[in-house]
Amino acid sequence: xxxxxxxxxxxxxxxxxxxxxxxxxxxxxxxxxxxxxxxxxxxxxxxxxxxxxxxxxxxxxxxxxxxxxxxxxxxxxxxxxxxxxxxxxxxxxxxxxxxxxxxxxxxxxxxxxxxxxxxxxxxxxxxxxxxxxxxxxxxxxxxxxxxxxxxxxxxxxxxxxxxxxxxxxxxxxxxxxxxxxxxxxxxxxxxxxxxxxxxxxxxxxxxxxxxxxxxxxxxxxxxxxxxxxxx
Amino acid sequence: xxxxxxxxxxxxxxxxxxxxxxxxxxxxxxxxxxxxxxxxxxxxxxxxxxxxxxxxxxxxxxxxxxxxxxxxxxxxxxxxxxxxxxxxxxxxxxxxxxxxxxxxxxxxxxxxxxxxxxxxxxxxxxxxxxxxxxxxxxxxxxxxxxxxxxxxxxxxxxxxxxxxxxxxxxxxxxxxxxxxxxxxxxxxxxxxxxxxxxxxxxxxxxxxxxxxxxxxxxxxxxxxxxxxxxxxxxxxxxxxxxxxxxxxxxxx
Numbered sequence: 001x002x003x004x005x006x007x008x009x010x011x012x013x014x015x016x017x018x019x020x021x022x023x024x025x026x027x028x029x030x031x032x033x034x035x036x037x038x039x040x041x042x043x044x045x046x047x048x049x050x051x052x053x054x055x056x057x058x059x060x061x062x063x064x065x066x067x068x069x070x071x072x073x074x075x076x077x078x079x080x081x082x083x084x085x086x087x088x089x090x091x092x093x094x095x096x097x098x099x100x101x102x103x104x105x106x107x108x109x110x111x112x113x114x115x116x117x118x119x120x121x122x123x124x125x126x127x128x129x130x131x132x133x134x135x136x137x138x139x140x141x142x143x144x145x146x147x148x149x150x151x152x153x154x155x156x157x158x159x160x161x162x163x164x165x166x167x168x169x170x171x172x173x174x175x176x177x178x179x180x181x182x183x184x185x186x187x188x189x190x191x192x193x194x195x196x197x198x199x200x201x202x203x204x205x206x207x208x209x210x211x212x213x214x215x216x217x218x219x220x221x222x223x224x225x226x227x228x229x230x231x
Numbered sequence: 232x233x234x235x236x237x238x239x240x241x242x243x244x245x246x247x248x249x250x251x252x253x254x255x256x257x258x259x260x261x262x263x264x265x266x267x268x269x270x271x272x273x274x275x276x277x278x279x280x281x282x283x284x285x286x287x288x289x290x291x292x293x294x295x296x297x298x299x300x301x302x303x304x305x306x307x308x309x310x311x312x313x314x315x316x317x318x319x320x321x322x323x324x325x326x327x328x329x330x331x332x333x334x335x336x337x338x339x340x341x342x343x344x345x346x347x348x349x350x351x352x353x354x355x356x357x358x359x360x361x362x363x364x365x366x367x368x369x370x371x372x373x374x375x376x377x378x379x380x381x382x383x384x385x386x387x388x389x390x391x392x393x394x395x396x397x398x399x400x401x402x403x404x405x406x407x408x409x410x411x412x413x414x415x416x417x418x419x420x421x422x423x424x425x426x427x428x429x430x431x432x433x434x435x436x437x438x439x440x441x442x443x444x445x446x447x448x449x450x451x452x453x454x455x456x457x458x459x460x461x462x463x464x465x466x467x468x469x470x471x472x473x474x475x476x477x478x479x480x481x482x483x
Contacts, residue, residue, distance in 0.1 A: 006235040022241050029249045036257035043264045053261075060261045080258055084250045104242070109235045113242035 005102040006109050021107040028091050028104065059087075063207075070208065071215035077128075078214055081121055085114060086207035093199020097192050103199070108163075115161040118210045119154070126217030135217065157213055161206060349467070356470070357463040361444050376444075377409075381417045384446050384457055385424040391455065392428065398453030404433040405450040412438045413446075421446075 005020035012018065039056050049057065063083045068074050092103045092110075104110045126135035139150040179187040365376040388395060399405075405425055407413075413421075413436060422434040425448075432450070445458025 004233065004235075006233070006238050019235070019238060021235075021238050022245070025242060025245050029245060029252065032249065033252045033256055036253060036260075040256060040260035040264070043260050049264075053264075056257070057261055057265060060258060061265070064262075076258070076262070079262075080250055080254045083258065084246070084253050087253065088246065088249060107235075107238065107242075108233070109238035110242045112234055113239045113246060116239070117243060117246055 004109075005104070005107050008102065020102045021104050021110055024092070024095075024102050025104040025110065027101075028088060028095065032087055032091060063087075066208070067211050070211045072219065075218075078125065078211065081117075082207045082211045082214070085118075085210055086203050089114070089206050090200055090203035093203055094196060096195050096199060105199075105202075111161070111163070114206070115159070118161060118213060119157070121210070122154070122157075122213050122217045125214045129218035138217065157209075161209060164202070164205070352470070353463055353467060356466050357443065357459055360462060360466060361459060375414070375417075377413055377417050378420070380444075380446055380457060381413070381421050381424075384421065384448065384455070387455060387457065388424060388428060388448070395450070395453050395455065396428070399429065399451035402451030403431065404435060405429070405448060407434065407436045408439050408442060408447040408449070409436070410438070410440065410442050410444045412436070425450075 005024065008020035009017045010020055010023050036056070039052050043053075060079075060083070063086060064074075064079050067079055067082055071078055089105055092105045095101045096103050123135060126138070129135075130138075139147050141150075179191055361376065368374045368376055368379060407418075407421060418434075418436050425432060425434050429450070443458040443460045443463070445456065445460070447456035447458070448454065
C-alpha cells in the first residue's frame, strides 16, 4: 500500500521522475491560475463585476479581512503569501473527492515544503518590518536566557504545521482507502465528506497560523500575550 | 512516512511560483479592481456631492429669483391695481361730470323748452283772450277793446289825478305807447281826456310791437299803464294750477 503520493512516479521529463505530488500540485496550480486568469481578464473599473468575479472578490476580501484582523493592519505581501497558502491547501483538499486525485497535501514533502516556506517567511517578514537587528532581538525576549527556547519554538512551529496538515489529510485519505476495501460503498462517502470538512478546516488553520507567526514577527511583542499554537 | 527532499524542493518552488502567479493573476487584479472601483465610487460621490452643492446653489439662486420675481410681480400688480383704481376713479368722475353736464344741459333745455312753451302759451293765451274779449265786447256791447282800454285809462287818470299831476311836474308832452297803432277816434278820446287835465300838454302816440296789448302813459316822471299781461299771467297761473291739479286727478 502506497501511503504517500511521492512514491507514485507518473512520468519522467528529461530524466527527472515526476511523482503524483508534483503532478497534482501542477494541476492545482493550473486550476487556480486558470480560473484567476479567466475571471480577471478584461477587468475594467467602469464595468460592473459579474457573479463569478464577485465570488472571487468575496473570497479575496474575506481572506484579506481575516489577515487584517490578525495582523491588525493591511499588508498585501502577507495576503499574497497566506492567501496562496490557504487557496492551495483548500483546493488540494477539496479535490480529494475527485476519483483518482491524490491531494498534494497528503504528502509529507508538500506539507514540509509549506512549513519550510512559513519558517522562511517569518524571519523575512520580520526583517522587512523591523530590520535585522530588531528581528534578532525578538529571540532574546524577554531575556537572553530564552534564546534557545525561542529557537526551539520557531522550529517546532514549522514541524507542527507540517505534521498537522500531513497527518490530517494523509490519514483521511488512508482511512478512506482502508474503508474502501472493507465497505466499498457507504463508509468511504462519509469519510470523504468528513475529509472535505477536515481539509477546509486544516487549510484555514494552516493559513491562520502562518499569518499569526508572521504577524507576531512583524509587530512588537505585547507583554500580556503569549504566542500559543492554536492546534 | 518519509520526506522526499527533491519533492520538497520542487514543492517549495511550485509554491513560490504559485504565489507569484496568484499575485499576478488574482490578488493584484482583484484588489486593484476593487481599489479602482472604490476610487470611482468615491469620485462619483464627489461628483454627486458637487452636483448636489451646485443644485443647492442653483436652487438658492432660483428661489431668490423666484422671490424677486414674486416681489416684482406683486409690485407690478399693486401698481396696475392702483393705476386701474385711478383710471376707474377718473372714468367715474368723467362719467359723473358728463352726467352732471348732461343733466344740467337737459335741465337747461327743459327750462328753455318750458320757457318757450310758456311764452307760446302766454302769447297764444293772450291772443285768444283778447280775441274772445274783443268778440264778446262787439257782440254784447258793440264796443271795441281799444275803446274800452282807452276809457279805462281815462278812468285811471281821473282816479290818480293828484298823484299824476304831482309826478308829471312841468312836463309839456305825454307819450302814449301801445302794442299797435290806435284808431284815430281812440287817440282823439285819449288826447281829450289828457288835455282836460293837462291843457297845455302835447300828446304823442307810439306803437311798440314788443309791448303787450294795452296802453302805457308816460308823462314827465310819471308812468301809468294798463296791459293784458296781468290777465294773461292770471290765466297762466290758473292753467298751471289746473294742470297741476289735473295730474293728480284720475280720469273718470
